Amino acid sequence: MPPEKAEALVIRLADFSESSRVVTFFTREFGKSSALAKGVKRLKGPFEGSIDLLAHVQIILYRKDHDALDLVTEAQLVSRFAPPSKEIFPLYAGYYVAELLDIGTEPHDPHAILFDEAIATLDRLSESTDPRFAIMRFELLLLREIGNLPGFTHCVHCETAATASRGSKFWVTASGLICEACGRPEYEHAAIQPGSVRLLQQLSTDEAPALQELSPTASQIKEVRRIVTAAVTHALDRKPKMLGYLKF
Ligand SMILES: [Zn+2]
Known part of the structure; x- marks a missing residue:
């Protein structure tokens, strides 16, 4: 050629x-x-x-x-790539972006949106934006681009829109959210907070959210991290190596 x-x-x-x-x-x-x-x-x-x-x-x-x-x-x-020089987390997060693109995409299979998002993510990791949100946004975008994003906007059983209001209950499976009406008593212990559902929705929308304006609680961030890790590991059939260095 x-x-x-x-x-x-x-x-x-x-x-x-x-x-x-x-x-x-x-x-x-x-x-x-x-x-x-x-x-x-x-x-x-x-x-x-x-x-x-x-x-x-x-x-x-x-x-x-x-x-x-x-x-x-x-x-x-x-x-x-120029992450803040005294912080190790944004540097590792950058390496993780590289690893995800390497193991998550096929040779000669273009994804212009993913390329643009990778560049935007590296920019965010170089700025003062919370790197945890930047990296989860990238993971969810990658999953969407390769056709493996779990459904976070509707219940995967009854397709009712998931409005994350106070008091509502949700569970998450490999394919996405399950609403309270479709839930089973035995799921009870694994219910996730409405605020975590909202964060998942905010991070995986088309328009890049203003990451610095997100204000989830620490336990919601932990929950979302667990869900995103499970989704990435499921989609790629393995846990990416750099993920072990990005605990939060
Ligand atoms: Zn349902």
């Missing part, structure tokens, strides 16, 4: 030879691509030292058929 321009995020790096690497990109145009970058370890040359984990770059890509590695011949830096 002829050379093509792409906007990309570096999501994995592996050594290939003394001067070359295999770089896994998540591109806006073509989805995930593993590409050989010859001479990338030299500071001078067509990569200008731009290829770092989570760097946002413009690249020239030669896509290959089947299982062959693509070839990347040029890269220009758009921006580097």
Whole structure:
């Protein structure tokens, strides 16, 4: 194929030879691509030292058929991931974004919305936005894009809209919410708070919510974290490695 321009995020790096690497990109145009970058370890040359984990770059890509590695011949830096220097959590959260894009998407399967959301998430992790909300928003968006978002707006049994008013009861399964009318007495212990349902809805809407304006309680955040972890682990058939470093 002829050379093509792409906007990309570096999501994995592996050594290939003394001067070359295999770089896994998540591109806006073509989805995930593993590409050989010859001479990338030299500071001078067509990569200008731009290829770092989570760097946002413009690249020239030669896509290959089947299982062959693509070839990347040029890269220009758009921006580097720059989390606050004294905090480890936003850094790990960034690594987690890279891992999710790597294990949660297929090669050459584009998801422009997911690409834009990944860039927005890295921006949020670099700012003062609460990184816990930024990361859960990204997880839910990824699940939606790959068709695995549990239903948080309606009861999955009776399809009644889930309005998270005070006193209402909900349970969550792998496919989504169950309302009080559809609940069973044996579920009782695992009911989740209406405020947690509201947070799940706020985080997974189309429009990015103003994350700094969310004000759930600590126990609601804990509940939502547990639900999102279960949904991600279910969708990807494994618990992502970086999730172990992001306890909250
Ligand atoms: Zn129901």
